[in-house]
Amino acid sequence: MLKPGDTIGILGGGQLARMMALAAAPLGLKCHIFAPEGDNPAFDVAAAHTVAGYEDAAALKAFAAAVSVVTYEFENVPATTADILSAQVPVLPAPRALAITQDRWTEKSFIRDLGLAVPDFVAVSSVEELEAALVRLGRPSVLKTRRLGYDGKGQAIIRDDVTAQAAWDAIGRAPAILEAFVPFEREVSVVAARSLSRDVVAYDVCENRHAHHILAETVLPAAISAKTEQAAKDAARQIAEALDYVGVFAVEFFVAGFGDQEALSVNEIAPRVHNSGHWTLGGAETSQFEQHIRAVAGWPLGSVKRLGRISMENLIGDDVMRWPELLAEPGLVVEIYGKREARPGRKMGHFTRVIR
């Protein structure tokens, strides 16, 4: 268990690390950020930082020696990085969550083995296997690389007008899965946390709207039944317990049907604070960032009470130029990430309306 004055190490220097560091400070904890060369806005709010590659063993060892626990802002932490750090200092969430969620086949198998619904899927490692999988799952279906996909990258929908070869080329001929296409009505997610003492809390389910494969807007409450809301939270708890997870995580679901026919299937697990939880900053009694810090510090979790009806919107690329108008709106919770350059598709900030 950490105490005020101790230091949390964070892998990654982007907005998620930055918001974690901003949440750690009021709890009296310092942060040390480890990230490669680049635009690392988390450096501006942390007590210390190391600029080095995730494969730099000497730098990792020095970093581990300087902190009391290591956590991370992204799920693609290399296994060797986690191993080097784990040998010296606790890494939370534990590397097993990384190993499972870094590979879509492993992740979906893990979820299915828990008895939770997932869209049907088949592993594919050649165009011949893809042809066979298409016969089994039909068209449309979705081809996804097993590793390193996010925000729609490494994915291709295979409709009637696409050949298996074209899809296989489109994702770079990497080991993949073919997934049944879910004609889902909407996407929801649960952000939840589990503590070292095994308490689990889940924030209310939020509904997500994407644009160009990037989260654009999150609203709460989600337009789902109380039964579905509870099922989503129960699934999150089951996943956390099966992983012996410590920290904040998100589970994304597809929702098909309405009313009694409403059915969830798990899309993916993110073993970290998540964009669909940004509304908790100002919209819940404890933000997901503070919650994560509490969990990895070995502290009790905070209240997940929601403070009103919520709408959170991302500021993508030039959207951030809206800042004068947003800052002038009374009561709006505005967060600007401090990135140097507003490239298209880049998450530059977000804002949350809380209707009390």
Place this chain on the structure above:
Amino acid sequence: MLKPGDTIGILGGGQLARMMALAAAPLGLKCHIFAPEGDNPAFDVAAAHTVAGYEDAAALKAFAAAVSVVTYEFENVPATTADILSAQVPVLPAPRALAITQDRWTEKSFIRDLGLAVPDFVAVSSVEELEAALVRLGRPSVLKTRRLGYDGKGQAIIRDDVTAQAAWDAIGRAPAILEAFVPFEREVSVVAARSLSRDVVAYDVCENRHAHHILAETVLPAAISAKTEQAAKDAARQIAEALDYVGVFAVEFFVAGFGDQEALSVNEIAPRVHNSGHWTLGGAETSQFEQHIRAVAGWPLGSVKRLGRISMENLIGDDVMRWPELLAEPGLVVEIYGKREARPGRKMGHFTRVIR
């Protein structure tokens, strides 16, 4: 007017600077802290810092060149420091507020000249003048140094059992004022802000309880009439306008009598964020720290809406050891300042209960 990515310079590295820096980051602003050698917890959350004395002209010039505006966490910024900085970069609040509030005689004269009630006072620069003043104001009365007093330092109550000489010695024979003793029922304060575009907002009036001359607890709403509440806010606005003030400030009042007899007199003005405004962090839609940053950045002020009934308590010295119990209380807003050593009388943190 600043824009996201710009840097605010802050004189002082303590908890107020730290909470300002933590409020600046979500707005996309960087902070550069300037403070002498010492325990400077603000360094841990700022993009840059300079360790130098407030009289170090070269260091001040380099600091001014690195920032877009300078503000401060304490009112005793030396006039020469403010002059050096002002020659290069805007200093907000403007140094005139410092000049007036650094000297109790100037401050009280300024307030009286505005037509606001202040306890009767007389300037005193020798034991003979003190004897004469005691004849005029009677006993008990309060001797206070004109400069550098805070948290009860540089003050002596002169009752029947104290000689003028003993009191004069007790405050170090420094230029002083003798002030009529106010048998006040309670102390309240208003935290308010004025923007570059001359808007003024005032948070609700809070009631303050002190222990050993240090603020112990702040509660809202204050047990005063609506008329008195409005009078306090009006006084704050009048002071801000007379100073052409930009930023957050606090006005402390004594309240005597009840009901129709309720009467305010101004105790002092603090030209900075103030301990009695800490409740706004989690207890109002915009914290006083964010409000101050908005004001000195030239941005619109935020909503001062209070989110419930409030109780804020300071953690003084070893009180901070209560952190495990406080972190376990659902919904409590806890702020630990990250200071290295919990000396007696030292403000180490605070916490706020918000009853929604």
